[in-house]
Amino acid sequence: MIGAVAAGLTVAGLAAHGTWHRNSWIFGPVLNHLPTDDVSITFDDGPNPDATPLILDVLKREGVRATFFVLGRHADRWPALVKRMADEGHQIGNHGYFHRKLHRRTPAYVRDDLTRGVEAIERACGVRPRVFRAPHGFRNPWVTPIARSLGERTIGWSLGVWDSARPGADEIVRRSLTGMRAGSILLLHDGDGYDDAGDRMQTAAALPGIIGGLRDRGFEFAVLPE
Ligand SMILES: [Zn+2]
Numbered sequence: 001m002i003g004a005v006a007a008g009l010t011v012a013g014l015a016a017h018g019t020w021h022r023n024s025w026i027f028g029p030v031l032n033h034l035p036t037d038d039v040s041i042t043f044d045d046g047p048n049p050d051a052t053p054l055i056l057d058v059l060k061r062e063g064v065r066a067t068f069f070v071l072g073r074h075a076d077r078w079p080a081l082v083k084r085m086a087d088e089g090h091q092i093g094n095h096g097y098f099h100r101k102l103h104r105r106t107p108a109y110v111r112d113d114l115t116r117g118v119e120a121i122e123r124a125c126g127v128r129p130r131v132f133r134a135p136h137g138f139r140n141p142w143v144t145p146i147a148r149s150l151g152e153r154t155i156g157w158s159l160g161v162w163d164s165a166r167p168g169a170d171e172i173v174r175r176s177l178t179g180m181r182a183g184s185i186l187l188l189h190d191g192d193g194y195d196d197a198g199d200r201m202q203t204a205a206a207l208p209g210i211i212g213g214l215r216d217r218g219f220e221f222a223v224l225p226e
Helices: 002-020 051-062 072-077 079-087 107-125 143-149 169-179 201-216
Strands: 040-044 067-070 091-094 185-189
Touching (some): 051 201, 067 072, 067 107, 072 107, 079 091, 107 143, 169 185, 169 201
Parallel strands (some): 067 091
16 A cells, blocks of 8 residues: 555656656657757747847858747747748747647647647748747647657757846856756747747847857857757
8 A cells, every 4th residue: 555655656756757847758758968069059939020030140140050949829920030040041840839838738739739830830931840849848748749740859958048037148148158068958039938029139139149159168059850
């Protein structure tokens, strides 16, 4: 009896771990680190009409390819920006459509949200995304299998710098340069998952300093393996 209770608690604990720790393998494999010594810059929740064009300008000037985990409803609203991402050689990832946390949603809800995200991206730029990142990284046992059934690898991240809390561009640069290691995947935000007009200009302003600082340390930039 005690053993069964302990086993039950262990299962519950593992389930909570899988839900709340984005890099947990409990709910299926998630890539949170590159298999090489390169580094990867990723942006979630865009496109955003103010920040995304500036970010694309910086990436073009610096010759860096990044990954954009596009939010489907933002792709429907600003499709030309998604097209520009693809045209300029960036990797397009699926971030779902509505940006609801998925860990308490049914398989039908998850499949619908991810499928809508794929369709919005395809409408905008003709590219079928091969990588997926869950909103806030929150998953349950069926999120990763459903993403895989859509041809998408589930991606986490190595370093989040809370740029969406707008601590100042210099602080975003400092946190990024302090935390990045060989193989790290950096999470930034070019949009706001809840407020379409959310301000991500600090992230855009920080990007040249992040790229320059990482280059000074000898890193090269890569997109995610699909
Ligand atoms: Zn998000």
